[in-house]
Amino acid sequence: xxxxxxxxxxxxxxxxxxxxxxxxxxxxxxxxxxxxxxxxxxxxxxxxxxxxxxxxxxxxxxxxxxxxxxxxxxxxxxxxxxxxxxxxxxxxxxxxxxxxxxxxxxxxxxxxxxxxxxxxxxxxxxxxxxxxxxxxxxxxxxxxxxxxxxxxxxxxxxxxxxxxxxxxxxxxxxxxxxxxxxxxxxxxxxxxxxxxxxxxxxxxxxxxxxxxxxxxxx
Numbered sequence: 254x255x256x257x258x259x260x261x262x263x264x265x266x267x268x269x270x271x272x273x274x275x276x277x278x279x280x281x282x283x284x285x286x287x288x289x290x291x292x293x294x295x296x297x298x299x300x301x302x303x304x305x306x307x308x309x310x311x312x313x314x315x316x317x318x319x320x321x322x323x324x325x326x327x328x329x330x331x332x333x334x335x336x337x338x339x340x341x342x343x344x345x346x347x348x349x350x351x352x353x354x355x356x357x358x359x360x361x362x363x364x365x366x367x368x369x370x371x372x373x374x375x376x377x378x379x380x381x382x383x384x385x386x387x388x389x390x391x392x393x394x395x396x397x398x399x400x401x402x403x404x405x406x407x408x409x410x411x412x413x414x415x416x417x418x419x420x421x422x423x424x425x426x427x428x429x430x431x432x433x434x435x436x437x438x439x440x441x442x443x444x445x446x447x448x449x450x451x452x453x454x455x456x457x458x459x460x461x462x463x464x465x466x467x468x469x470x471x
Contacts, residue, residue, distance in 0.1 A: 256320065259285050259292055259418075260305045266346075266418050267300035275348040275425065276300060281410070282326040285344045285418055286336050289313045293332055295323035313337070327386035334395035335414055342398075342414045344421040349410040350429040352436060357405035363428070363435065364446040370431045371447055371455045374413075374424050377431075379405040403428050416469045 263285055270276055270283070281300065284293035290310045294300070298307045310320030313336055316329055326332070328347060335345045356363060362378045365371035380397055383390040394412060397404050403413045403424050411428055415421030438444045447455075 256287055256290070256292070256310065257305070259287050260308045262418050263292060263294070263308045264303055264305055266422050267294065267303050269422065270346070270348055270425070271300040273426070275350045275429065277349065281346075281348045282328050282332070283344070283346045283418075283421075284326075284332045286313065286342070290319060291333060291336060292320070293326055293329065295321070296326050297324075328390075330388055330391035331394050331412075334391045335398050335412075338395050338399055339414070341416055344415045344418040345412065346414075346418075346421045346425050347410060347412045348425055350425070350432070352432040353405060353411045353429045354409070356432040356435060357407050357409070357411070360407055363405065363431065365452050365455075366438075366444070366446045367431065367434070368455050369427055371452045372458075374403050374427055374431075375452075376401060377403045377405055377428055379407055382407040382409060385409060420469055 263283060267283060270281065279297050279299045282294050284291050289312060291313050292308050292310045294303060295307045295309055307323065309318055309323050309325055311317060311325055311329065312319050313333060316333060332345045335342055357379050360379050362376055364376055378397055378401060380393045383393055394404060398414060405411055411425060413421045413424040413428065415424060
């Protein structure tokens with residue numbers, strides 16, 4: 254994929270994130286990997302105002318800027334860590350969804366309770382609160398992202414990964430929607446999660462395999 258195309262995709266997804274109210278102002282950050290270059294939003298730029306020139310490329314291994322001149326997001330180490338940990342990841346999205354952030358404060362693992370959550374996200378664990386922008390947060394995320402596609406960040410927000418920007422973005426929407434359902438269910442009484450057997454049955458459905466394949470396309 255050409256670099257200019259991935260920048261346009263980042264701009265488009267960024268505006269959708271803003272329109273959905275998943276961040277406020279310059280909060281949140283997204284990135285996408287093309288070979289050994291990772292393109293990410295520049296620091297201090299809001300999604301709704303970001304242009305192609307506000308997405309800069311950095312070297313995957315060194316973090317040095319190779320395309321653009323603006324300062325990269327302060328969460329650069331967190332993004333690069335996800336790519337270095339998992340070769341199948343080509344996009345990382347970090348947002349501040351209100352309900353997902355609230356659920357993250359409960360410091361729980363959000364287990365699947367709908368077919369979509371089971372098939373497209375799986376278990377969503379919560380990591381402890383760590384001051385944003387540093388190596389400690391990057392390491393906390395990297396340790397958990399090894400086996401998960403979405404992470405709730407206590408008092409901070411949500412991080413999702415995907416083999417494409419489309420997949421990572423859909424996971425963001427899915428987790429926020431699931432958190433809304435979780436809060437509603439808890440307010441009414443009992444919360445019912447799927448058993449491991451039920452999750453396995455869903456993941457073996459041909460229809461789910463087809464949907465997963467579609468989301469992986471760039």
